[in-house]
Amino acid sequence: MKEPRRILVVDDDDTFRELVEATLGDEGYAVDTAPNGLAALEVASRFRPHLILLDLRMPLQDGPSFIKAYRKTKPPRAAVAVVSAVRDPVIAAARIGADAFLAKPFDLGDLIHLVARLSGG
Amino acid sequence: MKRSNLAIANARLRAEIAERKRAEALRDEFLSVAAHELKTPLTSLRGFAQLLLRQLDRDVAPDPVRMRQALSAIDQQSAKLARLVGQLLDVSRIDAGQLVLERKVADVVGLVEDVVTDARVNTFRHDFMVRAPSAALALVDPLRLEQVLRNLVDNAIKYSPDGGPIELEVSKDPGSGVRVVVTDRGLGVPRKARPHIFERFHQAHAEHRLGGMGLGLYISRQIAELHAGTLVAEFPRAGGTRMVLTVPVGAPARPGRA
Numbered sequence: 550m551k552e553p554r555r556i557l558v559v560d561d562d563d564t565f566r567e568l569v570e571a572t573l574g575d576e577g578y579a580v581d582t583a584p585n586g587l588a589a590l591e592v593a594s595r596f597r598p599h600l601i602l603l604d605l606r607m608p609l610q611d612g613p614s615f616i617k618a619y620r621k622t623k624p625p626r627a628a629v630a631v632v633s634a635v636r637d638p639v640i641a642a643a644r645i646g647a648d649a650f651l652a653k654p655f656d657l658g659d660l661i662h663l664v665a666r667l668s669g670g
Numbered sequence: 671m672k673r674s675n676l677a678i679a680n681a682r683l684r685a686e687i688a689e690r691k692r693a694e695a696l697r698d699e700f701l702s703v704a705a706h707e708l709k710t711p712l713t714s715l716r717g718f719a720q721l722l723l724r725q726l727d728r729d730v731a732p733d734p735v736r737m738r739q740a741l742s743a744i745d746q747q748s749a750k751l752a753r754l755v756g757q758l759l760d761v762s763r764i765d766a767g768q769l770v771l772e773r774k775v776a777d778v779v780g781l782v783e784d785v786v787t788d789a790r791v792n793t794f795r796h797d798f799m800v801r802a803p804s805a806a807l808a809l810v811d812p813l814r815l816e817q818v819l820r821n822l823v824d825n826a827i828k829y830s831p832d833g834g835p836i837e838l839e840v841s842k843d844p845g846s847g848v849r850v851v852v853t854d855r856g857l858g859v860p861r862k863a864r865p866h867i868f869e870r871f872h873q874a875h876a877e878h879r880l881g882g883m884g885l886g887l888y889i890s891r892q893i894a895e896l897h898a899g900t901l902v903a904e905f906p907r908a909g910g911t912r913m914v915l916t917v918p919v920g921a922p923a924r925p926g927r928a
Contacts (some may be wrong), residue, residue, distance in 0.1 A: 562710055562714070564711075564714040564718075564743050564746070564747060565710070565713060565714055565717075567739065567743065568713075568714055568717040568718055568721065568743070569717075571721060571736065571739065571740075572717070572721055575721075575724070575725075606706065608831070634705070634706045634709035634710055634713065635702075635706060636702050636705065636706075653709050653710070653712075653713040654709055654712045654713035654715075654716045654717070655713070655716075655717075656716075656720070657717055657720040657721060657724065
């Protein structure tokens, strides 16, 4: 059997993490989560995700600082999709060089589609 | 006009323009923060509703654990959304001078205990200690006063993210009425932000991204003042924040008389 693709969800909202974990779990992905960028760096080094779903506004270490630090870690590195409720997610995602963006609130179908496309599964 | 008068007029105009620009920037930032805050519960509401629908559309029996998780998230997130919308409406009522109190004799100690009971359910990391006489009657709007107490307790929880003790003390003071003091040992408020914490849209810890629209304390102080009471913040040397709410007892407080 093929090993499931690994998705890391980085968001400070507990309910949101639960939602994505449940949705992608149902779709057969292995999911791990972190409530901020600092914790995400630690999880990423152990979990070796194929895709990171990244919120921008978080306590301790926000999305942009996380991505800067993550790019300095040892490859292979995951694709990063910004999933955020900020006013201009397209601009924000482009500014930090993310691979894709999804604006909150979204359709679960769009999330599943985006994850399938970017996780290389 | 004399040259010196002209210079003064110019300086005034410049100050006025700067002040307007500051207000506009604050408003713009507020709209951006408010939209973000409203979209956050909305995302989980919509997501969990869709997750349930997807389960029902599959041919297998829905998982009761998953259903409970989804419905309880929908319940909590809709309550959160209602609170945020309520705050926005309160600000617009305050601006229009239409926030009106419905006073009756109520027991402030009972209100404090209700708020603490609810708060205990929502956090396991904070220890609540209540010191209060058996009752403290005052002529207040109990729903509005409870809103203030809830805001103070929510702030105490939010701004002590590592947990810790939260103390509530109710006392009857013949001079100033009923006093409620809420003390936490959390992040406190940076010295620079202290003069502004009761201004609307202000968030003392914006950099911590702890959520909220920066309206809670503004609304709470307005409610305290409508009661002819006060709400002030103190910053103990040992850290944390101490919020002191005082409301006058009002008319001779006798149960059953409004």
